[in-house]
Amino acid sequence: MKEAFLKTLSLFKNVLPMLCGILLLMSLLQQFFQHQYRAWFTGNYFLDPLIGASAGAISFGIPITSYIAGGELLRSGVSLIAVTAFIMTWTTVGLIMIPLETQFLGKRFAVARNLINFVFAILVAIATVYTVEMVG
Amino acid sequence: MKLEIKKMSGRTKFLIYVLVLYGVISIFNQDTIRAALVYFALMLSKVIPVLGMVFGFLFLTNLFIKPEWIRKHIGAESGFRGWFYAVIGGIVISGPPYIIYPMLGELKEHGARSGLLAVILFNRNVKPQFLPAMIYLFGIKYTVILSVYIILFSLLSGKILEFFVREENTSAGR
Numbered sequence: 588m589k590e591a592f593l594k595t596l597s598l599f600k601n602v603l604p605m606l607c608g609i610l611l612l613m614s615l616l617q618q619f620f621q622h623q624y625r626a627w628f629t630g631n632y633f634l635d636p637l638i639g640a641s642a643g644a645i646s647f648g649i650p651i652t653s654y655i656a657g658g659e660l661l662r663s664g665v666s667l668i669a670v671t672a673f674i675m676t677w678t679t680v681g682l683i684m685i686p687l688e689t690q691f692l693g694k695r696f697a698v699a700r701n702l703i704n705f706v707f708a709i710l711v712a713i714a715t716v717y718t719v720e721m722v723g
Numbered sequence: 724m725k726l727e728i729k730k731m732s733g734r735t736k737f738l739i740y741v742l743v744l745y746g747v748i749s750i751f752n753q754d755t756i757r758a759a760l761v762y763f764a765l766m767l768s769k770v771i772p773v774l775g776m777v778f779g780f781l782f783l784t785n786l787f788i789k790p791e792w793i794r795k796h797i798g799a800e801s802g803f804r805g806w807f808y809a810v811i812g813g814i815v816i817s818g819p820p821y822i823i824y825p826m827l828g829e830l831k832e833h834g835a836r837s838g839l840l841a842v843i844l845f846n847r848n849v850k851p852q853f854l855p856a857m858i859y860l861f862g863i864k865y866t867v868i869l870s871v872y873i874i875l876f877s878l879l880s881g882k883i884l885e886f887f888v889r890e891e892n893t894s895a896g897r
Contacts (some may be wrong), residue, residue: 591782591786595778595781595785597783598829601732602734604732605738606770608734608737608741610767610770610821611748612741612744612762613766614759614760614762614763615744615755615759618755619755649819649853650850650853651853651856652858654853654861655856655860661848667865675848677875679847679848684821684824685735687821688824690733691824692824693888693889696837696840696888699888700841703880703883703884707879711876715865715868718872722864722868
């Protein structure tokens with residue numbers, strides 16, 4: 588029992604500086620990105636999904652925040668594919684979190700997973716929107 | 724001084740770099756730094772209780788869960804059942820990434836398969852508690868179709884990830 592406790596304690600001791608660093612970085616980026624999303628989109632049908640996925644990848648927060656932000660973007664004229672890509676990468680890609688992910692799951696895992704998920708976010712967005720249109 | 728910085732772990736260096744960034748920005752824009760620090764304090768106050776729960780989870784995992792159990796359910800020998808557990812685990816698991824990564828790291832150390840951990844992370848997008856909000860904003864048809872695609876693509880992402888990632892020794896970096 589003591590061994591399990593000490594092992595957990597040592598894990599926490601290691602993670603705290605990284606966690607504080609990431610939270611500080613997130614807090615700083617939040618000041619620059621807050622309410623800025625709409626200005627990033629161009630109206631280009633092919634470019635916007637990439638922009639949406641990139642915006643989601645550098646954002647953070649609970650998924651419901653991305654739905655609300657996505658709903659706002661949709662109402663302001665951004666395409667559904669771009670909004671879906673944005674919602675997808677919000678949760679599945681975390682550029683700011685890569686150092687922490689690397690620490691626990693390995694560098695190759697973190698880099699490969701984020702790259703795969705970025706591409707898949709756009710594919711899921713395209714597949715979803717076209718299926719919704721086909722179903723009618 | 725230079726030698727002392729070299730001796731520091733990557734984690735501590737990262738924190739120092741972020742603090743330096745705060746210092747540099749504060750020279751030009753103190754209001755932004757003040758707002759960021761207030762936001763940081765707010766997040767930290769939310770994170771601390773959750774960290775307590777994670778500590779409990781990791782402690783219990785270290786105490787009771789044996790590597791054989793992990794390997795059987797989400798390890799290399801888990802087969803089809805492992806993919807099923809990973810999808811359900813991803814949907815059920817809740818919390819920000821900085822809370823989930825230590826838990827998944829612990830599972831990996833106990834023998835969990837990398838592809839299945841990727842499936843868990845991908846399925847975090849299907850959250851039953853948030854589905855009503857998504858239905859309200861985007862409609863039920865969109866929500867159902869998106870959720871089905873997320874689950875399907877999560878399996879594919881797990882498979883592809885395993886192609887690129889051979890088992891790594893993550894404990895070395897801790």
